[in-house]
Amino acid sequence: MISLKTPLPRPAPTRRALLAAALGAWAQPARAGEFGPWPRHAAVPGGVARLDLGPAPERPQAFAGDVPLLVVGDAIVWTALVGIPLSARPGTARIRVRTVGGERELAYDIADKRYTEQRLKVSPRTVDLSPEDLARHERERAHQQRVIATFSAPPAAGLRMRQPTPGPRSSSFGLRRFFNGQPRSPHSGMDIAAPTGTPVTAPLPATVIDTGDYFFNGQTAWLDHGGGLLSMMCHLSRIDVQPGDRLAVGERLGAVGATGRVTGPHLHWTVALNRASVDPALFLGD
16 A cells, blocks of 8 residues: 555656657747857847757758758757858848758748947058958958858867957957948957967867968968857967867967957957857857
């Protein structure tokens, strides 16, 4: 006989119940301040949308237009991480999802976001370019567009990043910038103020895919974290790696400097996801 004071045993949850619980936990975007293993959800220009793709026995493929997207998770629930360009207009956007069962579209909403302005004084030659400097910039831009299109195997672990150099953030992502009074593209990365020579390290495990000395960015290193997620480190005083090197998180790749178009020593850190520059703070968990 079972005593009335003894709790009755509960039946083991079914696979369907476990799946429903998992889907329920992932069906909604991350709440403000929520982090976990993936970047925070921020469906705004320059943000990252976390879109639930549901269960599937194999990793689905997802695309924004023809650009492949990073898909993370497991057979219980897959999630597409969509980098939203700063130039995106508020409204409804769509991705394509391809599984063994076929192809479908998934819609999501992009909200508006207003970024502040920043006015800087720099050398006139870096604003009003000579024909030679303009030609160099065009060559370098074409090269870096090929670099940013890198898409390798998705990362095996979580995507919580480590700030690549210590120091305060001197210029935030998305600022509308004016150089010598002339409007230019919004700021596409995070600036971290630090003295020349301060070590710069990998924010996630990475493969070095490009290094060079560029007109605007100065000495620069590109890191591939997998699945179309890249980091670009600019204005370095030195580069200690070369393409093909594999780096562990926290491993040194170079040092802070003031090369390229700058007003002082700092690290400019761009995070690119599916070829769109997105706010690195979304990956830092703060």
